[in-house]
Amino acid sequence: MKNDVRKVTAADHFIIPPLSEAVIDVFIERKESDDVSLNTDFIVEPTQHLCEPYPLKMASV
Secondary structure (H helix, E strand, C coil), X not given: CCCCCCCEEECCCCCCCCCCXXXXXXXXXXXXXXXXXXXXXXXXXXXXXHHCCCCCCCCCC
């Protein structure tokens, strides 16, 4: 199994109120080596770079 890092970008601008949960649409960067004819599952996890300036809690799905 490859352990690649990919850029994940929110599909829109979201304001999520404190103490709430939200599921948002995102775009996941493709690589030239990806086989576009296959469905692919990803686990999206926050990096320390994201968690330091923003008080977010993210669950991997």
